[in-house]
Amino acid sequence: MEQAASDIVFQSYGRCCNSEQFFVDFYGRFMGTSDEIRALFAETDMKQQRHLLRNGIMQLVLHARGMPDTKLRALGESHSRRGYGIRPQWYSLWLQALLDTIREHDPEFDSRVESSWREAIGPGIEVIRNAY
Ligand code: HEM
Numbered sequence: 001m002e003q004a005a006s007d008i009v010f011q012s013y014g015r016c017c018n019s020e021q022f023f024v025d026f027y028g029r030f031m032g033t034s035d036e037i038r039a040l041f042a043e044t045d046m047k048q049q050r051h052l053l054r055n056g057i058m059q060l061v062l063h064a065r066g067m068p069d070t071k072l073r074a075l076g077e078s079h080s081r082r083g084y085g086i087r088p089q090w091y092s093l094w095l096q097a098l099l100d101t102i103r104e105h106d107p108e109f110d111s112r113v114e115s116s117w118r119e120a121i122g123p124g125i126e127v128i129r130n131a132y
Contacts, residue, residue, distance in 0.1 A: 005116035006064040012113050013061055016105045023050035025104065030097040037090065057098075057121075064120035069127050076131025091129045095121075 016022045027046060031038040041049070059071045079086040099117060103109050 005119045008116040009061055009120040012106050022105045026101040033093050060121040060124035063124040072124050072127040076128040080131045088129050088132050091125055
């Protein structure tokens with residue numbers, strides 16, 4: 001039987017999480033996309049932020065495996081115009097930076113792994129984005 005997208009993603013994420021450098025590279029890339037995005041993290045403790053993101057991506061992965069979206073809704077609230085004011089159009093830049101970082105860090109990365117990530121975490125990202 002063909003492996004489910006959420007299983008492929010779960011394993012790919014495990015390979016990426018082997019090194020803290022994955023999260024260093026993600027933020028380097030994401031902040032490099034625009035001065036506006038870099039400015040959002042000007043006051044942020046990036047060491048702590050990397051740990052929070054590790055957990056946040058895990059929430060997206062678990063949502064794809066059937067977990068309720070309670071934690072994603074809370075992230076939606078903190079990122080919304082009532083919180084950090086993260087504009088909906090920025091999420092595609094976030095996803096692109098994530099996929100580029102996975103491509104660099106997952107030795108088993110291929111087009112199937114990439115499409116599995118898009119398919120698995122797309123709905124969870126929408127939960128956060130739609131809370132704007
Ligand atoms: C904070 C995850 C997208 C900017 C956080 C936190 C998590 C997280 C777990 C810390 C918990 C919290 O404050 O609620 C995610 C996930 C995303 C996403 C999973 C993808 C769906 C974005 C995007 C931006 C962004 C697109 C900017 C364009 C921020 C900022 C903070 C934050 C500015 C607060 C940093 C601080 O405390 O100084 N994010 N995020 N996030 N995120 Fe996101």
